[in-house]
Amino acid sequence: xxxxxxxxxxxxxxxxxxGLFLILLLSGLLVGCDDKAVVKKRSPAxxxxxxxxxxxxxxxxHRITVTGTLESKRTVRIYNQAQGMLMELPFHEGDxxxxxxxxxxxxxxxxxxxxxxxxATFKQSRLDYSRLEKLAPTNMTSKELLTRGKxxxxxxxxxxxxxxxxxxxxxxxxxxxxxxxxRLAEPGDVLPMHTHFLSLIDTSSLIVKVALSELYLSKFKPxxxxxxxxxxxxxxxxxxxxxxxxxxxxxxxxxxxMEVNLSPAPQGAxxxxxxxxxxxxxxxxxxxxxxxxxxxxxxxxxxxxIKEDNKIKRRKIITGEKFPLYMEILEGLEVGDTIVEKGLFxxxxxxxxxxxxxxxxQQ
Numbered sequence: 001x002x003x004x005x006x007x008x009x010x011x012x013x014x015x016x017x018x019g020l021f022l023i024l025l026l027s028g029l030l031v032g033c034d035d036k037a038v039v040k041k042r043s044p045a046x047x048x049x050x051x052x053x054x055x056x057x058x059x060x061x062h063r064i065t066v067t068g069t070l071e072s073k074r075t076v077r078i079y080n081q082a083q084g085m086l087m088e089l090p091f092h093e094g095d096x097x098x099x100x101x102x103x104x105x106x107x108x109x110x111x112x113x114x115x116x117x118x119x120a121t122f123k124q125s126r127l128d129y130s131r132l133e134k135l136a137p138t139n140m141t142s143k144e145l146l147t148r149g150k151x152x153x154x155x156x157x158x159x160x161x162x163x164x165x166x167x168x169x170x171x172x173x174x175x176x177x178x179x180x181x182x183r184l185a186e187p188g189d190v191l192p193m194h195t196h197f198l199s200l201i202d203t204s205s206l207i208v209k210v211a212l213s214e215l216y217l218s219k220f221k222p223x224x225x226x227x228x229x230x231x232x233x234x235x236x237x238x239x240x241x242x243x244x245x246x247x248x249x250x251x252x253x254x255x256x257x258m259e260v261n262l263s264p265a266p267q268g269a270x271x272x273x274x275x276x277x278x279x280x281x282x283x284x285x286x287x288x289x290x291x292x293x294x295x296x297x298x299x300x301x302x303x304x305x306i307k308e309d310n311k312i313k314r315r316k317i318i319t320g321e322k323f324p325l326y327m328e329i330l331e332g333l334e335v336g337d338t339i340v341e342k343g344l345f346x347x348x349x350x351x352x353x354x355x356x357x358x359x360x361x362q363q
Contacts, residue, residue, distance in 0.1 A: 046354075047352055047353055048346065048353050048354065049343055049353070049354045049356050050340045050343035050347075050356065051341050051342040051356050051357045052339060052355055052357060053289060053290050053293055053338070053339055053341040054289075054336060054337065054338055054339070055287055055288070055333040055335060056287070056335060056336070057285050057288075057335055058286060059284065059285055060286055060288065060323050060326065061280055061282060061284070062321070062323070063280055064212070064216060064278070064279040064281070066210040066211070066212060066276075066277050066279070067274060067276050067277070068209055068210040068274075069271075069272060069273070069274065070206050070207075070269060070270065070271050070272060070275050071206065071209065071271050072181075072271045073202055073205040073207050073263075074176070074178070074202035074205075075202075076200045077196050077198075077199050078103060078196070078197060078198035078199065078200065079194050079195060080104075080169070080172065080191045080193065081169040081193070082111065082169035082193070083193045084107045084111075084170065084190070085106065085190050085191075086105075086106060086107075086187050086188065086197070087105045087107050087187060088102070088104060088105040088187060089103075089185060089186065089187050089197070089198070090102070090103075091180045091183070091198075092180060093180050093181060093182065093183055094179065094180065095180045096177075097174045097177065097178060097179070097180065097200070099174055099175070099177050101173065102171060102172070102173055103172045103174055104172045104198065105171050105172070106169075106170040106172075106191065108167060108170035108171075111167050114163050114166070115160075115163040115164060115166070115167045118159045119160055119164075121156045121159070122157055122159070125149070125156040126156075128149055129146075129149040132145055132149045174200065175200075176200075176202065177202070177204070178202045178203065179200065179201055179202075179203050180199070181199045181200065181201045181271075182198060182199035183198060184197045184198065184199075185197035203269075204264065205261065205264070205265060206263075208259070208260045209257055209258070209260075211250075211255040211258075212256060212257075212258050212279075213254065213255055214249050214255065214256060215321070216281060217245060217255075217256045219281045220245065220279065220281075221242065221245070222242050223241055224241060225239060225240075225241055226239070226240050226277055227239055227278045228240055228260070228277050229278075230269055230273055230274070231273070231274045232274070233268055233269065238262065240260055240262040240263065241260070241263075242259075242261075243261035244258075244259045245257075245258050246259070260277055262275075286320070287328065287333065287335060288323065288326035288328055289326065289329055289339060290325065290327075291322075291327050292341055293340060293341045293344075294317070300317075300318075301316070301317050301318070301319050302314055302317060303317055303333070304339060304340040304344065304349075305333075305337055305339050305340075306338040306339065311350060311351065311352050312340060312349065312350070312351055313349050313350070314348075314349045316332055317329055317331065317332030317333060318330045340353070343356075
């Protein structure tokens with residue numbers, strides 16, 4: 001009985017110690033696992049990868065395409081300067097005419113009679129005055145009659161010239177070679193004074209008026225070459241030149257008018273056709289960066305510039321003209337500055353980056 005009590009006492013003493021040891025061992029293992037997790041969690045993150053570009057000088061220009069409508073360089077509206085019935089109007093729309101050709105004839109019956117009367121009176125007054133001049137040396141006429149005779153010749157000549165001019169208004173001739181664009185009357189119509197009854201256009205030389213931004217307008221001058229294409233005539237290109245630039249700019253659109261001369265006009269070109277004008281601005285040296293490198297916020301445009309140890313810094317810039325792949329930089333960068341072109345998402349000043357195209361940066 002005594003032996004069994006001791007055995008139970010020894011067994012009870014050993015079991016708690018063993019349990020405590022096991023607990024401590026397990027705790028150590030758990031702590032070790034936590035330390036490894038912490039170490040793994042605190043390992044340094046990988047650097048953001050970016051591609052870079054350089055601010056550089058390039059000789060660039062703009063290619064501008066604008067559309068306009070063909071117009072005749074010269075258009076004349078024919079008005080009658082004598083009233084009467086229209087007797088002849090031989091031409092219709094589309095007819096070609098030559099300079100000096102008879103366009104229209106008005107009834108001249110009354111005007112012709114007045115002309116004939118004025119002509120006869122003028123001839124008679126000259127004869128009368130001539131007789132008086134012959135009698136003057138013989139004192140068979142007075143100076144007063146001689147003066148009156150001379151005055152009458154002057155008055156009759158003025159009336160004759162007036163009726164001659166009125167008669168000429170009954171026959172209307174073409175001022176220059178062209179094509180009839182409008183026929184607004186028919187023979188038999190009685191035309192009041194100053195009625196527009198016919199229009200002529202000169203198709204030998206055509207023009208196009210195009211609206212151009214004020215940013216480009218000052219880069220051109222009269223005589224500069226251009227190329228153009230008329231949609232109705234296919235894809236062929238022809239050449240022309242800047243004829244004139246209007247002095248005013250529209251305050252709403254900020255555009256001005258440029259007039260382009262298409263001379264000689266292509267075969268088949270007609271007023272009213274759609275025309276595409278291609279303009280090239282003069283080349284100039286500009287400091288540029290790729291468009292993809294520029295970001296915008298409420299403060300304006302900015303880029304990320306690469307500093308020492310591949311750290312980046314935000315740099316505010318002022319931009320100028322936009323080109324197809326580049327943007328002109330007016331302020332904020334200098335030639336040779338390295339900037340981030342791709343991989344801009346999530347970047348901020350002071351952050352270190354990994355440059356993927358390092359070779360390009362060193363060039």
